Every structure is written in structure tokens, then in C-alpha cells.
Amino acid sequence: MSLYRNIVWFINGMREYTRSGFENASKSFAAKDLDLSMVGRSFMITGANSGIGKAAAMAIAKKGGTVHIICRNKERADRARDEIISASGNSEVYVHVLDLSESRKVWEFAEAFKREHTSLNVLINNAGCMVYQREMNSDGMEKNFATNTLGVYILTKCLMPLLEKSRDPRVITVSSGGMLVQQLNPGDLQTERAPFDSTMVYAQNKRQQVIMTEFWAKENPRIHFSVMHPGWADTPAVATAMPQFYQMMRDRLRTTEQGADTAVWLAVSHAATAFPSGLFFQDRKPVSAHLPLAWTHSSQHKVKVFMRRLENLAVAVKPLEMAVTS
DSSP states (O other): OHHHHHHHHHHHHHHHHSHHHHHHHGGGOOGGGGOOOOTTOEEEEESOSSHHHHHHHHHHHHTTOEEEEEESOHHHHHHHHHHHHHHHOOOOEEEEEOOTTOHHHHHHHHHHHHHHOSOOOEEEEOOOOOOSSOOBOTTSOBHHHIIIIIHHHHHHHHHHHHHHTSSSOEEEEEOOGGGGGOOOOGGGTTOSSSOOOHHHHHHHHHHHHHHHHHHHHHHOTTSEEEEEEOOSBOOHHHHHHOHHHHHHHGGGOBOHHHHHHHHHHHHHOTTGGGSOTTEEEETTEEOOSSOTTOSOOOOHHHHHHHHHHHHHHHHHTSOHHHHHHO
């Protein structure tokens, strides 16, 4: 019975994730939720040179917000910045070059940002990757895990003091529906034991993002945390990472603006913070982070083991001079 219900849920979910699913959901959106000025508020968005990240940066810049875009490639980042400024008329858009897969450099960037800026109102963890084969970064970390999980952990943890002293601080993480088929596995974070399947590794990383969000929400009540599923959007990342899926679904994929809508809503609206911190959102409403009757729930013990191992890995790659002064 549970298998049948999950199959039905998945079929219905497929429709919900598409462009038509967004169009149907948007009929109940309140336009006033996004009819706000963001002048005087600062936002950091990772992976903002294209796709959902760029669409979110564009939407926020049009509302007058100061936007810090974090990208791996300076040339593409500069091009995105120029396009955002041109379309929004807002010159408060700043480029920062950072590869989130390089764990040590994430520490260095976040610490430097804290020294140079007095406030940060919103962090949107959007950058992600799906590396097909098991590759290691310069710190000896598996690249998918380093980017999607450890990079998000280090960046968020390091910026929390800056967020906490800012007005109405928020952290939004862009996850994926793939995590619905994964239970947290703290015993093999870098896929050293199991066969390497990039799709499942990515889905496990996205489950880890949900667990981190829930944990942070309990531990840091001054910051509003949320995690969201953008649906299936027509982005360069999807076209590159899942070419067969992209070709099959391209006519039904959401636009990047539709994919970014809930992240923007979570970042700017008053309605978003009326919900408790730590929830999983899709199309501006909280939804379950598990399939009906699913086996993907994690015990508190597993969560604590996962967070402790994340912290140990983060400390292991922390630059020596930072470890000495902290």
C-alpha cells in the first residue's frame, strides 16, 4: 500500500514540479508579498551567474537590494553583474569569486567578508554541482559533498555572527526533490563505501541540506532558516547534469524566474517569516520533506552524528591562522 501511495504521489509530484504546476500554484499567490522595497538590505547569493541564482539576484536587485553574487568564474560573473545592473538600474551589485568546492577557500572568503562588511541580511545558498565521477578537491574532499554540503555548512556557519547582528536575518537553501528518495547516511558522507552514483550522491547531499536547515533553525533562533524545492527549471545546470531528462522535459520545464520565485519570496516577504523557521517549501508554501509513509526520517542520534562529523571536517580544513585565532 505504501509503495502504491508513493507512486501516486510521485506522478502527481511530476505535474507539480513542471511549468504548469507553477502556473496552477501561482493562482493563489498574493502579489503584495513581493511588492516591497529592499533598499538598505543586503543579500548574498551563491551560484548567481546563471539559472535560478541569477534570476533571484535580478529580482532582488530590481527591488533595490544590495546583492553580492558569488561565482566560480569571474568573466561570467562580471557579465551577469552587468546584465543585472542594466535590467534593474541598481548599481549595488558586487561580484565575489569563490569555488564552493574548495573548502579552505570558503573559510577564507567568509572570514574576509565579515571583516569588510558590517551587515548581511540574507544568505541564499543556491550553488550546487553534480560531478559524475568521484573526484577530490585540493583538501581531499569528494567534490559533490564539498560543494553541496560542506561548502554550504562552512559558509553559513561562518557568516552566522554577521547575520545575527543584522535586521531580520534569513538563510535560504535551494534543495531538490531528489532528496525525497534519500535517508540521511552519516556513515558514508563522501561515498567511500557505496558504489558512486552521481544522481544518488546529489540527492543525498540535498537531504543533508534539509537536515542542516532543521538543525540550524533549532540552534539559532535569531535567524529564520528555510529550504526550498524550485521545481524542475530550465537552467544550464539541469541541461548539463541531466541531458536526457532535459531533452525529455524541456517543453515542460519552469522558467528560471519561476524556479527562483519561492527563494525570492522566502528572502524578502513578511509572509515567509510568519512560518516557523526550518521548514521545507515549494511554491510559497511549506510541504513535507518526506514522501507519504516514507522511510527517510532520521533519528536525533543520526542527526547529531552527522552534524558532529560535518563540524569535524570543517575544522580539519580551516586555515591554520584562523584555527589559532578562533
